[in-house]
Amino acid sequence: QVQLQESGGGLVQPGGSLRLSCAASGSSFSSHQMAWYRQAPGKQREFVAEATSYGTTNYANSMKGRFTISRDNAKNTVSLQMNSLKPEDTAVYYCNDISTGDWGQGTQVTVSS
Numbered sequence: 504q505v506q507l508q509e510s511g512g513g514l515v516q517p518g519g520s521l522r523l524s525c526a527a528s529g530s531s532f533s534s535h536q537m538a539w540y541r542q543a544p545g546k547q548r549e550f551v552a553e554a555t556s557y558g559t560t561n562y563a564n565s566m567k568g569r570f571t572i573s574r575d576n577a578k579n580t581v582s583l584q585m586n587s588l589k590p591e592d593t594a595v596y597y598c599n600d601i602s603t604g605d606w607g608q609g610t611q612v613t614v615s616s
Contacts, residue, residue, distance in 0.1 A: 505529050505603050507525055507605055508525065508608075509597070509598050512612045513611075513612070515613070516615070517588060517589060517590060521612060523585070524581075525580060525582070525607055532576055534556050535600050536553065537554050537574060537598070538552065538601050539596060539599070541597065542594055542595050546594075548597070549563065551563055551572075551583065554572045570583060571584040583596070593613050593615070595609040
């Protein structure tokens with residue numbers, strides 16, 4: 504089992520930026536496919552972005568150009584840089600280890616003036 508701990512959430516004004524981080528336990532992080540998901544109130548959890556062990560990235564269409572996922576295998580971390588934030592980006596953001604099926608507890612992001 505992999506332990507995942509997110510950080511970096513908070514309150515930001517529309518148009519602002521936040522950087523989320525996810526720290527993972529374990530020694531084989533570099534071989535794991537990692538992703539970010541989010542869940543807004545009253546909605547289903549949705550895919551945000553993926554960073555594969557091969558160095559490729561994938562994004563949900565609504566996040567392309569605004570969000571950037573990256574990983575640091577030396578530090579066992581995966582990050583999500585979020586720019587040009589909108590009120591509809593308000594959600595709990597979750598880190599997911601696709602390879603093991605493990606989830607973090609989530610970090611709240613609120614975009615509001």
